[in-house]
Amino acid sequence: MIITGDITELRAVRWADRSLSWGLVPTMGFLHQGHLSLVAAAKDANDRVGASIFVNPMQFAPTEDLATYPRDLDRDFQLLRDAGVDLLFVPDNESIYPPGFQTTVSVADISRPLEGSTRPTHFQGVTTVVAKLFNIFQPDRAYFGQKDAQQTAVLRRMVVDLNFNLRMVICPTVREKDGLAMSSRNAYLSAEAREAAPVLYRALSAAAAAVELGERDGDKLRRMITKLIAAQPLSQIDYVSIADALTLQEADQIAGELLLSTAVYFGKTRLIDNIPLSVSSAAG
Ligand code: PAF
Numbered sequence: 233m234i235i236t237g238d239i240t241e242l243r244a245v246r247w248a249d250r251s252l253s254w255g256l257v258p259t260m261g262f263l264h265q266g267h268l269s270l271v272a273a274a275k276d277a278n279d280r281v282g283a284s285i286f287v288n289p290m291q292f293a294p295t296e297d298l299a300t301y302p303r304d305l306d307r308d309f310q311l312l313r314d315a316g317v318d319l320l321f322v323p324d325n326e327s328i329y330p331p332g333f334q335t336t337v338s339v340a341d342i343s344r345p346l347e348g349s350t351r352p353t354h355f356q357g358v359t360t361v362v363a364k365l366f367n368i369f370q371p372d373r374a375y376f377g378q379k380d381a382q383q384t385a386v387l388r389r390m391v392v393d394l395n396f397n398l399r400m401v402i403c404p405t406v407r408e409k410d411g412l413a414m415s416s417r418n419a420y421l422s423a424e425a426r427e428a429a430p431v432l433y434r435a436l437s438a439a440a441a442a443v444e445l446g447e448r449d450g451d452k453l454r455r456m457i458t459k460l461i462a463a464q465p466l467s468q469i470d471y472v473s474i475a476d477a478l479t480l481q482e483a484d485q486i487a488g489e490l491l492l493s494t495a496v497y498f499g500k501t502r503l504i505d506n507i508p509l510s511v512s513s514a515a516g
Contacts, residue, residue, distance in 0.1 A: 233309075233319070233320055236320075236321060239323070239327060242282075242368060245318075245319050246319065246369060253277075253372040254278055254279070254280045254281070254282055254369065254370075255273075255274030255277060256283070256284070256366075256371035256375065257270045257274055257374075257375045258284045258361075258365050258374070260286065260416065261286075261287060261416075262301075262303060262304055263312070264406075264414045266379060266414040267377075270375040270376070270377060271312065271317060273375055273401060273403050274401075275316055277401070280318045280319065281316065282317070282318065282320070282321065283320050283321070284321040284323075284365055285320065285322050286321075286365075287303065288328070288361040289325065289329075289357075290336075290353075290357030290360055290361060291353075291356075292354075293351060296351075297417075297420075297500075301416075321368070336356055336360045337356070337359040337360045337363045338355070338356040338359060339393070342382070342385050342389060342480050343355035343356070343382075343386050345473070345475070346471060346475070346493060347382050347383075347495065349471070350495065355383070358383055358387070362374075362387055366391075366398065370397075370398075371398055373399045373400075374398055374401065375401050376400065376402055376403070377402070378404050379405040379406075379413050382480060384402045385477070385480060387400060405506075407433065408430075411430040411434060411437070412426075412429050412430045412433065413504075415503065415504075417503065418503075421501055422499065424466060428466045428467060428498060429498060431461055431464045431496075432461065432496055432503060433505055435461045436457060436492045436493075436494060436506065436507045437507065438460060439474070442456060443486055448487070448511075449484075449486070450483045450484045453474050453486065454473070454474055457492070458472045466498050468496065468497040469494070469496050469497075470496060470502065474490060474491075476488065477489040477490055487511050489509075490508070490509045490511060491507075491508055492506060492507045494506070
C-alpha cells in the first residue's frame with residue numbers, strides 16, 4: 233500500500249496505468265467494519281482501490297468534536313493494508329485548504345432538513361471536501377455507507393449537478409450484534425449509553441414492521457418511534473423523520489421511496505441511524 237499526503241505523487245500512481253479502474257473510499261479514519269465493507273465492495277468491482285483519511289475541519293461546527301474526534305492512524309494503516317487498499321491519501325490541512333482558500337461547494341435544498349437543521353454548515357464541509365477528493369483521485373467509483381443517508385443523498389445530487397464522471401456506490405449499514413450502527417463516534421459512549429443505544433435501530437425497525445403490516449400514517453409512525461426512544465431515560469431525541477428518500481421532505485402518507493431516520497443524543501454523543509423503505513402505493 234502506497235501512503236502519501238502529496239497530490240502530485242498520488243496522481244502519478246493513479247494514472248500510471250490508464251487501463252485500470254479505481255474505486256475510492258473517503259474516510260475520516262478511526263476505521264471500523266463499516267469502512268472495511270466499503271473497501272471490500274470497492275475491491276470487488278475495481279482493479280485498484282484508493283482510500284483517504286482526512287478529519288475535515290470544514291464539516292465540524294466550532295461547538296463540535298473536531299479536536300477530540302477519535303484518531304488512530306497506525307491502526308487504520310494496518311487495517312487498510314490488510315484489506316488490500318493500493319493507495320492511501322493522508323493529506324494535511326494545508327494540502328486540502330491552502331492559504332487563501334475560498335471556494336466551497338454546497339447543495340441547497342436537501343442539505344437543510346434533518347442533519348442540516350442541527351448542523352447548518354456540515355454538508356457544505358462534506359461536499360467541498362468530497363468534491364476536492366473526487367478531483368484529486370478521479371475515481372471510477374466512489375463508496376459511501378447508507379448509515380449517513382442524507383450525506384449520500386446530498387453527494388449523489390452534487391455528482392449529478394456538477395457532472396462528476398464517476399458512479400456513486402452506497403453500501404448497507406454494518407451493525408453490531410445488538411443492532412447499533414457502527415460509527416467512529418460509538419467510541420465516546422459510556423457503558424450505560426452503549427447499552428441503551430441500540431434503541432435507535434429497535435425503534436426504526438418497529439416502525440418499518442408497522443408499515444409492513446399496513447400502517448400508512450406518517451405522524452403515527454413518527455410518534456411510535458419517538459415514544460420507543462424516549463422510553464430510554466439516557467436518550468435525548470434531536471429528530472425523528474419519515475421523509476421522501478430523494479427530497480428528504482417529511483411524508484404525511486407512506487408511499488414510494490422513504491427514509492426512516494433519527495438522531496439522538498446520549499450525553500454529548502449524537503448518534504444517527506436510518507432504515508430505507510420502499511412502499512408500493514397499491515399495498516396497505
Ligand atoms: O462520512 C465521512 O466519513 C465523511 O463525511 C467524508 C465523506 C469522508 C467526508 O469528510
